[in-house]
Amino acid sequence: MxxxxxxxxxxxxxxxxxxxxxxxxxxxxxxxxxxxxxxxxxxxxxxxxxxxxxxxxxxxxxxxxxxxxxxxxxxxxxxxxxxxxxxxxxxxxxxxxxxxxxxxxxxxxxxxxxxxxxxxxxxxxxxxxxxxxxxxxxxxxxxxxxxxxxxxxxxxxxxxxxxxxxxxxxxxxxxxxxxxxxxxxxxxxxxxxxxxxxxxxxxxxxxxxxxxxxxxGDAADFHVEELTYAGAATRPLYFILGAAAGFAAIVYNRLLLGTIAAIGRLNRWLGGLRAALIGAAVGVLAWFVPDLVSGGDAITQRVLAGREIFALLPIVFLFRLGLGAISYAAGTPGGLFAPMLVLGAQLGLFLGRLCQLVFPDLNIQPEGFAVVGMAAFFVGVVRAPLTGIVLVVEMTANVTMLLPMLGACFTAMLIPTLMRDPPIYDSLREQTLERERMRPGQREHA
Structure with a gap:
């Protein structure tokens, strides 16, 4: 048989x-x-x-x-x-x-x-x-x-x-x-x-x-003060945070891809000067605002500690949004995750403090919104919810915001998908393949 x-x-x-x-x-x-x-x-x-x-x-x-x-x-x-x-x-x-x-x-x-x-x-x-x-x-x-x-x-x-x-x-x-x-x-x-x-x-x-x-060392990347579990009255606010993160993710993806395309078109005039000009501009910015350049871990830590001025958060968010897109378009080695976490934390803290003003009777911790914002913005941009949630939990050594993260990441992922905005790495992979097709005979084999 x-x-x-x-x-x-x-x-x-x-x-x-x-x-x-x-x-x-x-x-x-x-x-x-x-x-x-x-x-x-x-x-x-x-x-x-x-x-x-x-x-x-x-x-x-x-x-x-x-x-x-x-x-x-x-x-x-x-x-x-x-x-x-x-x-x-x-x-x-x-x-x-x-x-x-x-x-x-x-x-x-x-x-x-x-x-x-x-x-x-x-x-x-x-x-x-x-x-x-x-x-x-x-x-x-x-x-x-x-x-x-x-x-x-x-x-x-x-x-x-x-x-x-x-x-x-x-x-x-x-x-x-x-x-x-x-x-x-x-x-x-x-x-x-x-x-x-x-x-x-x-x-x-x-x-x-x-x-x-x-x-x-063994310490988590970011230190977060003890956060309480989100009450039933505050949980709907995290869905709103997720929606804001989803729309911000669309802006981020389109700005990044548009900046890459625009600076790429300038290559015919700038040639190898592109990176030098961007580096010089970043150097000038670093001279005036040294705390707002580079990967951004120090910024994220300040946000998670709630030490940022409320009125300046939108300005710093827009500054980092533009700086990240221009930096990536320079063509140097460097990733997107850390700058995304900065933006997500800033967005979360801003909305957390705004909700605190609008709903003073609720027990709202803006720092908790910052933690959730990191995961939600990441998920909106990359469309990898499990990675985003677990990454933020491990980096902050905090599990009390896990339930709010689920709700926020749900709306953060839903909105860009409904708007037919592709995940950023799908778009960047297509660009990589297109550049490879434009270099016939130059493929490099291991």
């Missing part, structure tokens, strides 16, 4: 292959955590160095302003030169490229993308551009995963699994959020549950965090 069961020898072979893949995922995670932690430590050094230069320059008046502008312009220009000369796919976030590779739409970039992404990201973010640290860590870690697969002579399906697992480890390291890193792989990168990918992603994220915490 015929049987659907596989022979024992075949099952043993599959289990052995899976065990080998799991062991390699641990190696990928450890290497990714180490490289990612070094990158984050280097960024801290670069931020301090920029602050020292700005502090010194204020004593030199206009000459000091000129020095800051030149230094930032040079850093951005060198970052773009490294990308163009050695690894074109290192431009921008890198997540759209990783997605395209996993979908079989592009070949994996050469392994030299790792040093290019590291140095280029350090120069760009260190110069004050409003870019996220997770873009470089995700793409570097994904490449490390593919490299480990190649070293151990894995076939493409196994290399693909290790590449995805490495990407998750990179996100986990960037935000000290191991569960979000694993969820990000399944929800955003491969967009379906694959057992082998899930096992590898969990293992890689676990070892990445174990290594990175040895260098960076």
């Amino acid at each position: 015929a049987s659907d069961e596989k022979p024992v020898s075949d099952q043993d072979g599959e289990h052995g292959s899976l065990l080998m893949l799991a062991m390699l995922a641990l190696i990928v995670g450890a290497a990714s955590g180490f490289v990612g932690a070094l990158f984050l430590l280097s960024l801290e050094w670069a931020d301090r160095f920029r602050d020292v230069i700005i502090g010194w320059s204020h004593s030199k008046s206009f000459a000091g302003l000129l020095v800051v502008g030149i230094v930032c312009a040079a850093a951005a220009a060198i970052a773009v030169w490294l990308v163009g000369r050695f690894a074109p796919h290192a431009s921008g976030s890198g997540i759209p490229h990783v997605e395209a590779v996993l979908n079989g739409q592009l070949p994996q970039a050469p392994f030299r993308i790792i040093p290019v992404k590291f140095v280029g990201g350090l120069l760009a973010i260190g110069a004050g551009l409003a870019l996220g640290r997770e873009g470089p860590t995700v793409q570097m870690a994904a490449t490390i995963g593919h490299l480990v697969g190649k070293v151990f002579r894995c076939n493409w399906p196994d290399c693909r699994v290790l590449l995805a697992a490495g990407a998750g480890a990179g996100l986990a390291t960037a935000f000290n959020a191991p569960i979000a890193g694993a969820i990000f792989v399944l929800e955003e990168l491969v967009r379906r549950f694959e057992l082998r990918v899930a096992i590898a992603a969990l293992g890689a994220s676990a070892t990445a965090i174990s290594i990175s915490r040895l260098l960076l």
